[in-house]
Amino acid sequence: xxxxxxxxxxxxxxxxxxxxxxxxxxxxxxxxxxxxxxxxxxxxxxxxxxxxxxxxxxxxxxxxxxxxxxxxxxxxxxxxxxxxxxxxxxxxxxxxxxxxxxxxxxxxxxxxxxxxxxxxxxxxxxxxxxxxxxxxxxxxxxxxxxxxxxxxxxxxxxxxxxxxxxxxxxxxxxxxxxxxxxxxxxxxxxxxxxxxxxxxxxxxxxxxxxxxxxxxxxxxxxxxxxxxxxxxxxxxxxxxxxxxxxxxxxxxxxxxxxxxxxxxxxxxxxxxxxxxxxxxxxxxxxxxxxxxxxxxxxxxxxxxxxxxxxxxxxxxxxxxxxxxxxxxxxxxxxxxxxxxxx
Numbered sequence: 001x002x003x004x005x006x007x008x009x010x011x012x013x014x015x016x017x018x019x020x021x022x023x024x025x026x027x028x029x030x031x032x033x034x035x036x037x038x039x040x041x042x043x044x045x046x047x048x049x050x051x052x053x054x055x056x057x058x059x060x061x062x063x064x065x066x067x068x069x070x071x072x073x074x075x076x077x078x079x080x081x082x083x084x085x086x087x088x089x090x091x092x093x094x095x096x097x098x099x100x101x102x103x104x105x106x107x108x109x110x111x112x113x114x115x116x117x118x119x120x121x122x123x124x125x126x127x128x129x130x131x132x133x134x135x136x137x138x139x140x141x142x143x144x145x146x147x148x149x150x151x152x153x154x155x156x157x158x159x160x161x162x163x164x165x166x167x168x169x170x171x172x173x174x175x176x177x178x179x180x181x182x183x184x185x186x187x188x189x190x191x192x193x194x195x196x197x198x199x200x201x202x203x204x205x206x207x208x209x210x211x212x213x214x215x216x217x218x219x220x221x222x223x224x225x226x227x228x229x230x231x232x233x234x235x236x237x238x239x240x241x242x243x244x245x246x247x248x249x250x251x252x253x254x255x256x257x258x259x260x261x262x263x264x265x266x267x268x269x270x271x272x273x274x275x276x277x278x279x280x281x282x283x284x285x286x287x288x289x290x291x292x293x294x295x296x297x298x299x300x301x302x303x304x305x306x307x308x309x310x311x312x313x314x315x316x317x318x319x320x321x322x323x324x325x326x327x328x329x330x331x332x333x334x335x336x337x338x339x340x341x342x
Contacts, residue, residue, distance in 0.1 A: 005046045007025075009046065014038060024036040074108055074109070074137070075111055075137045095163055097300055098299065099303040099307045102305075123154075129157070135320070137160050138160075138303075138307065139160060161314070163175050172323070172326055175305045175329045179210040183284070187225065188225075190341075197253065198222070198254065198258065199258070200234040201261075202215070202234075202235075203240050203261065207236050218258060219234075233252070240261065242270070256281070256341070257279065260284050276293075280340060286338065305331060
């Protein structure tokens, strides 16, 4: 053939669309392995090579924030009340930062949507996402009802990944943390720092959402490092009350407390103790560089992995709706030094 072979010529030779040829050569889109091999073989036979100028232009367009095509946009869905809670706002921001980082590499725009929690809001969101051609949805801090009644949104139209550092999600494909491993890391780290008399004080809601795994991890390490006579009973509160905490604290006098509630520091100070000089506090989830010492769940990497799972595995294989066998990816946590431990 005379001149440079283009995509249109390869498409005509194979008998498919230009878009199919482009997706096959780029290794993306919903192209079967057999068709992809056939297209690549024909392109090689014809001497096709990408136009370097057009490739640079396409790369720029993919990285541009002005992405218009719906199939190049992924939705981050956040319950509206999460935006009113400081800790969750920070967590959702870190998740989105991680998704944007991965999106820059993949040429995908990440767009934030808020869910009001009503049936009407769910129907409206389903229509908006579907009409815009958005096929990928990441759920940040999914509600409990999305586990028990997952048909609120029209999930059959979307590839969905749940991304929640609190919830042990079991309905959707999910990216999260290993609470059992985190509990063990917390206790071991406190022992390394020279603490004894470790107390665990968490809410019953957190204990249930984490499938009691954090508590189990702490207990497992406590059996290895602390004699039974020196072990402090766990306090799991159904109702989060200062009076209950004070009674437990005065009876057992822990040197350091593991808790997911920020109010605990205020309660300790209210009783006349200093943090961390008199009593240390460690948390099972914190943002990197945040004030509290404890577990950094690596939320940025969670966001990156959630987006890559959507874009590289679920969407290309049309894995929409609630899966029969959900994938669960756990991201290793890190230790955040913080300022609440000696």
